[in-house]
Amino acid sequence: MESTGVSMMANVARNRMGAMLVCGAGMIAIGAGEAWGQQAANEGSEPGFDWSFSAHTRYDFRSDLEGTNNGEYAVWRSGFDTSLRFPIADTARLKLGLGYEYNNYDFDQPNSFLATPAAEPFSDIHILNLSAVGEFQVDEEWSWYAGGGVRMAGESGADTGDMTTFSGRGGVGYRFSDSLEMTFGAVVSTQIEDDVLILPAITAMWNINERWDLRVTGPGAELSYAIDDETWIGLAGRWENRRFRLEDDVLGLGSVIEETAIPVYLHLRRAAGNGLSLDLSAGAIVGREFDIEDRDGRNGTTVDGDAGFFASVGFRYDF
Template sequence: MRLSLMKTIARLCCVSAMIFGFFASPSLAQPRLGWGYQIDGLAAYQGDADLSEGGEFSASRIFLRTTALYTFQDDTSLGVSASFGRLDYNFSQANNQPWEDIRDIRVAVPLRFGVGNATTVFISPQVRWDYQSGAEASDGRTYGVFAGVAWKLNERLTIGPAFGVFSQIEDNDIDFFPALLVDWDINDRWNLNTGSGVGATQGPGLTLSYALNDTMNLAVSARYERIRFRLDDDGLAPNGVGEDKSIPVVISFGYNPNPGVSLNVFAGAELDGRLTLDDANGAELSRQSYDTAPLVGAAFRVRF
């Protein structure tokens, strides 16, 4: 019950964060006129986790994103973002090895514009390709849009609703995500937000941070991760679909030597993990949970 409630809260926050984090980060909330650029990177490692159907697995991930954003005189912003990610899975048993190398490619066109003095609207159409190395990228394509509205209630609190609507691999259903946008300066040191999280499959979730000084901070974050991907024509489910779900909870240390550079290291755990394997027709072949797994990594962001 406790994990189910945690997943619900994280999911409500996570999709909004993919919009809000991009536009509400300190240097992009009031960007200079003309072009601005951003590069994000992530490397993470998930330690061994026991699988319910036998054996164990570990996983590593790298992710790189580039963004170009143009800001007009009225503070309207329009941009394009492209990213590439790779997830490497290592299973200990050959008879329980549903997939290995997964690719994650994304292209988004974010738009932000104001309505009145205190309201901001966000719209971000996106196309994604999630597929195993050896499969056709087009077979793992999905598309959709994130959108939301945020109201600046006062100098410390910005809040509003958002949603995501996306197609699914081998599924005629539409995945709809209700969400909440939050950026709340509780006091001069504490902040609660659905801020940006590079490489997140469903958004970076909710973060509570504490400013140690002008350049360093500590934070605790939780989010809901879910990625579905097309498999190649070998293995346990030729041309099938794999899925990995979990709730990462991490504590991070951030260092921001200047407004254009951000460095973070983090450590925590993957909770409530589950791997699902479907065949090429969409029928579920297996569903197995995995134990809580250690998680460590580092991320960076450069703006110019």
């Protein structure tokens, strides 16, 4: 976006590499949050063909479950995101997206969830996201986008139809200057055994100066500093939400779990050349909470988790 110097390198690399979500988004892997995190904007560029692939793995270190007798849990989260963008008209492109995240929960004495402390309330959770978004450039300043997606989130063995939701999104983008672009839109999403959710979708990319950038992507934000033309360090945070269906197991017949958390972290990104970038992140997770509902989304109870730490590694390749 920028014309010269480090600011061009930082901004172009940031726009192309995106903001890797250390859990997922890429995958915030979220009914509404996923749509938030993956909304599209043309960003003032000429339509063209590009393909990107990113992968990540993250470990949430063991932390306490409040209200339990020494109850603890830890989580491994691994996944990938890929997108293909191609022209469909002189000033329009279509973006197709595919994302997957595997979450492995390891509980120890989770008697807030169960009457039997030795039992595991759930373990292997799979989240799959499919999306299609049209991006349209009106002029040098204005653009707009519209699209939708399908999401499946559930435990191994859960019924596919019971863990599928649908979303739609749309909005407009405006380029205020060479250093500031924003989009304003909304996301409408169905939820597993809950009401339709409507959320604002706002993004911003601000090249503050030759070294500093601020990026806002829906439920998250990152302030980054360009150490040199190939290395960036940032302070970031975002809201995460995962709502998923369980199989017919110890929690009941197809119970619904909603997990929310707020990671705050340091993010190091290194451009390795030829479209490849590497990401390292580490920080704390606060505001952790599990909402447990029956298969109809009723009779909910809440289990809070103590703050904990996490570390993540990932890469992205742009073709």
